[in-house]
Amino acid sequence: MGSLHERFSASGGSFHRVAQSLFFLMSLLCLFTGISSAIALMLGIILAVTLGNPCLEMAQKAISVLLRLSVIGLGFGMSVQQAIDASQNGFLLTVTSIVFTLVLGALTATRMGLTRHAGQLISSGTAICGGSAIAAVAPVIKASPRDISVALGVVFILNSVALIVFPPVGHWLSMTQEQFGLWSAIAIHDTSSVVGASASYGPEALAIATTVKLGRALWIIPLSLLMAVISGGNVRKISIPWFIGLFILAMLANSFIPGVEMFSDDIVEWSKRGLVLTLFLIGSTMTRDLLRSVGFMPMAYGIFLWVAIALSSLGLIMY
Structure with missing residues (x-):
């Protein structure tokens, strides 16, 4: 017997209509029913x-737009003082973890059989912010489409695992919301899963994780400059994460402009729903072709770096 995909494919247009209907139905469920981030991801x-x-x-196009709009909206639920406190607590840990991950990645990539560019992309995604870091670094170092595809596949798969695994581990270790917020911001790849995991843990965890993660994302700029120097790449192709500036403006408005609090709760609520939809869309890109394209050694390399940063940052935060 063939796979479910193959049996439906035999019916041609009817298969496409069924799949399309399910896609839009699940999208509506994620946006309007209040299901959790983890369930939305699994549905996808x-x-x-x-x-x-x-x-x-x-x-794929909607993921980038929805994620940025959702993160900006979350800024209306945070205060400047929260951001300052979180940034102070997370700055040294952020710098230490980025340097540690990049150095470890550089030392082990070729030993594990990866091309130089694939190793740079996976370590950049692990060190800073997943797919966004890969998308920023790839044109600077002139990475091949194959290396980009493999790196994105590794990061997206591990990012999905982290969203599901981290909250139970945090509860098992009796982590405080502050501890979990810091840990998820440091050890989970993409902003989407950082926010999704921390939101399920509690409001304080969400505020800390979002602020620290966005501060971490700003390191895309110096990392891209470094990669351009090392690889002889094009500095003009460095991308700046502009949405972080809008997140800060939303936070400032929530803190200092009278009357904003009248609609800030609604903005935050719809931003969280938008994030849940984003995670469903991310899950829906985990096609069989993507899973097959990754390969064993790149996945092993990604797991090695991820476990290293997750355990080392956990130790620093807890002890």
């Missing part, structure tokens, strides 16, 4: 693996 993965994603290109 199940759809992608069983039926495929009939709207893959649209989903």
Whole structure:
């Protein structure tokens, strides 16, 4: 017997209509029913693996826009003092973890059989902010489409695992919200899963994780400059994460402009729903083709770096 995907594919247009209907139905469920981030992600993965994603290109474009809008909206639920406190607590840990991950990655990539560019992309994604870091560094070092695809596949898969695994581990270790917020901001790859995991843990964890993670994302700029110097790349292709500036403006408005509090709760609520939809869309990109494209050694390398940064940062935070 063939796979579910193959049996549906035999019916041609009807398969596409079924898959498309399920895609939009699940999208609406994620946006309006209040399901958790982890469940939304799993729904996306199940759809992608069983039926495929009939709207893959649209989903990939929507992920970037929705994530940025959701993060900006979350700024209306935070105060400047919260951001200052979180930044002070997380700055040294951020710098230490970035340097540690990049150095460890550089020392082990070729030993594990990776190309130089694939190693640079995976270590950059692990050190800073997942897919955003990979997208920023790739044109600077002139990475090949194959290396970019592999790096994104590794980071997206591990990012999805982290969203599901981290909250239970945090509860098992009796971590405070502050501890969990710091840990998730340091050890989870993409901003989407950092916010999703910390939001399920509590409001303080969410505030700390979002602020520290966005501060971490700013390190894309010096990292890209460094990679350009090392690889002889094009400095003009360095991208700046502009949405972080809008997040700061939203936070300032929430802290200092009278009357903003009248609608800030609604903005934050819809931003969280937008994030849940974003995670469903991310899950829906985990197609069979993506999973096959990764390969064993790049995945092993990504797991090695991820476990190293997760355990070392956990030790620093807890002890």
